[in-house]
Amino acid sequence: MPYKILLDCDPGLDDALALVLAHGDPDIDLVAVTTVGGNVGIANTTKNALELREYLGFDKVPVAKGAGAPLVRDVRDASHVHGEGGIGDVVLPAATLTASTDHAVDVIINAIRQAPSSIHLVATGPLTNIALALEKDPGIARLVASFTIMGGSFTRGNATPAAEFNIYADPEAAKIVFDADWQVVMVGLDLTLQAIAHEGVLEKFRALGSLGNDLLIPLATHWVNPHDDAWNGQAVHDVCAVAYVTRPDLFASRPARVEVETRGEFTEGMTVVDFSAPNPNAVVPVTLDVDGFWAYVETVYAKVAAARGA
Secondary structure (H helix, E strand, C coil): CCEEEEEEECCCHHHHHHHHHHHHCCCEEEEEEEECCCCCCHHHHHHHHHHHHHHHCCCCCCEEECCCCCCCCCCCCCHHHHCCCCCCCCCCCCCCCCCCCCCHHHHHHHHHHHCCCCEEEEECCCCHHHHHHHHHCHHHHHCCCEEEEECCCCCCCCCCCCCCHHHHHCHHHHHHHHHCCCCEEEECHHHHCCCECCHHHHHHHHCCCHHHHHHHHHHHHCCCCCCCCCCCCCECHHHHHHHHHHCHHHEEEEEEEEEECCCCCCCCCCEEEECCCCCCCEEEEEEECHHHHHHHHHHHHHHHHHHHCC
């Protein structure tokens, strides 16, 4: 049976690449896409999700708009990385289908309630929608099949020296999520920075026709780190979170206790990870089978390209 995935995201370069994977893997039944403000504002993350839905051809999957701002803080975005519109220089045909009339929070709750123990919830943006869903219906934490995020780290940050962007954007929401009655799979920077779209990967993408040249490559090469002399390619962070659901064998993981720092002068948004805690609330992937990961992703992307006829 396919894995029923609900993807809460903020497209976003790597969110878009994750959507291609979630749509194309025959072992995934993408049941809904919910959007949140994060990499760019909620209007653009929703627009991008709607356009990607039609471009890729998963028209029957509902897309629902969610929270546009953090629970208590001012909006922080990452448009300097993802571009003003969120997907770099990619221009997709305007969507003709609209978003669901239901709010993302209600879509999340209803999907989990209607299929208890069947929904694999994946969040690749700030955790605002998930926190709001938990506040409205705490019981959903015990009803998911799994819950995986792309966020956090145990050694480094990217929004600040201590904090990864998705957690930093709404640390209060992240704290609610990690304190809930479930196990969080935290696919953080230490893992995702192993998933680099290097030249060998891009060569495989070029062979996929218009999908590769018009979408995958522009998404995977838009951002270059100007502060890293050893830069060798963009990481596909969010793709790793989707991949974890169907291919956990590609990840070596450790149980841990994760606490979210909401008040530190220099550590606000930091995920404090204790691998020796007796009461873990999370599983933290630490190493990636890089060759196996790219073989899996490239195979799925090839299926998408074949289905589109180019």
